[in-house]
Structure formats: C-alpha cells, structure tokens
Amino acid sequence: MKGRNMQRWRDPKKDPRNEKKTNLITPQGYDTLQQERDFLWKVRHPELAQKVKEAAAQGDRSENADYTYNKQLLNKTLGRIRFLDKRLDALTIVADKPTDQSKIFFSAKVELEHEEGERMALQIVGPDEADLQQQKINIDSPMARALLGKSVDDEVVVQAPDGEQVYYVLSINYPD
Missing domain, CATH: 3.10.50.30 (Transcription elongation factor, GreA/GreB, C-terminal domain)
Structure with missing residues (x-):
C-alpha cells in the first residue's frame, strides 16, 4: 500500500466539500476575482517561473531547497489560476437591482x-x-x-x- 494516496472515508452526504455553492456574485466581487486571476497569471506566475528556472540552473535539484520551495509555490499558483478560471466561468453576475427594493434580496x-x-x-x-x-x-x-x-x-x-x-x-x- 506504500505510495497510494489514502484518505479517510467520508460520507458523501455529510462531506462539506460536496456542498453546492450559490453561483451568484456582485459585479465588484467578480472584478476582484478577475483581478486576482490576472495578477497571478501576469505577475506572480512569471516571477516564480523565473525563480524556478534560476534555481534549476544551479545543478542538483534534489538538494536544492530554493528550487523545491519555488516549484511548490509555482504549482500552488497554477492551481489557484485553474480554480479561478473554472469559478469565473461558473459565476452569474447580478448587476440589476430588484424591481421590489422594499424587500431583501441578493446584494442588499x-x-x-x-x-x-x-x-x-x-x-x-x-x-x-x-x-x-x-x-x-x-x-x-x-x-x-x-x-x-x-x-x-x-x-x-x-x-x-x-x-x-x-x-x-x-x-x-x-x-x-
């Protein structure tokens, strides 16, 4: 069993990771997520890729802490970018005010x-x-x-x- 990814069993009905999120977002919230995604892709990703490249050029990667650390950061950044890409596609922007503004609805x-x-x-x-x-x-x-x-x-x-x-x-x- 060595090397297998073993996780404890979770009841799918009670697992919080299976809860559906509402896919509504305000225009301001969408812009914030889009700005985070753009920053990660245009600024953070190139920085980390360069650091990984420089650390890899130093030789033995197995004992190179700088390489290992920056590679992990790069992978986390790419994971967050993939998550944001999927999430931004799934979201529905609610920009219009409700017709009956005397009641509480989304964005109130x-x-x-x-x-x-x-x-x-x-x-x-x-x-x-x-x-x-x-x-x-x-x-x-x-x-x-x-x-x-x-x-x-x-x-x-x-x-x-x-x-x-x-x-x-x-x-x-x-x-x-």
Whole structure:
C-alpha cells in the first residue's frame, strides 16, 4: 500500500466539500476575482517561473531547497489560476437591482437591530466574496436565508449555534 494516496472515508452526504455553492456574485466581487486571476497569471506566475528556472540552473535539484520551495509555490499558483478560471466561468453576475427594493434580496445592504438593542449592518453577497470583516455575508448562510424576502420593520428569527436570535430590519438599500 506504500505510495497510494489514502484518505479517510467520508460520507458523501455529510462531506462539506460536496456542498453546492450559490453561483451568484456582485459585479465588484467578480472584478476582484478577475483581478486576482490576472495578477497571478501576469505577475506572480512569471516571477516564480523565473525563480524556478534560476534555481534549476544551479545543478542538483534534489538538494536544492530554493528550487523545491519555488516549484511548490509555482504549482500552488497554477492551481489557484485553474480554480479561478473554472469559478469565473461558473459565476452569474447580478448587476440589476430588484424591481421590489422594499424587500431583501441578493446584494442588499441591510441594517438590523438585535432584540437587545445592538445594531449591525450587513450586505448579502455570493460565497466567493463573503467577508465578515467587511460585513458581507454569504447568501447561503443561515442569517442571509432568514433575511431573504423580509421588509423594513419585519422580525427575523435566525437559528444560531448558541440558540435562536431575533433581529428587526431597520433599513434596506441596494448599492449602485
């Protein structure tokens, strides 16, 4: 069995790697992914390829840490480029605002108030651009799912790991 790639068995129904991602993205999120892909292909890839070439020219590759390290970085970079190429092709850009802007839909910026009085602002975005530090939540998250279709002054009940949370919708707007 030596040399075989052995992984532990996972139930396909419970494996998080088999979860389907929503293929929606805002125009800004798409541009960010496209810029990352372009940077990796036009800047990072040539830099690493040159470093690998220079390290390979030094002779014995088996004991050349510089060659091994840069080759690994190059392979990771190429893997990320392949992933971004596939993902960018699969994404659907949602650029239009919904006709009924009084309800919460994809790309909405929402201000909420927790039942204890704490306020927070969120934007509902695709999984590729979700970032809690920028207050952008994944449309597939329990919070976003609970918010979809709600209006101002609606009560929103979210099933959180530490129990049920209640929020009230204070405002809804859609960015340009």
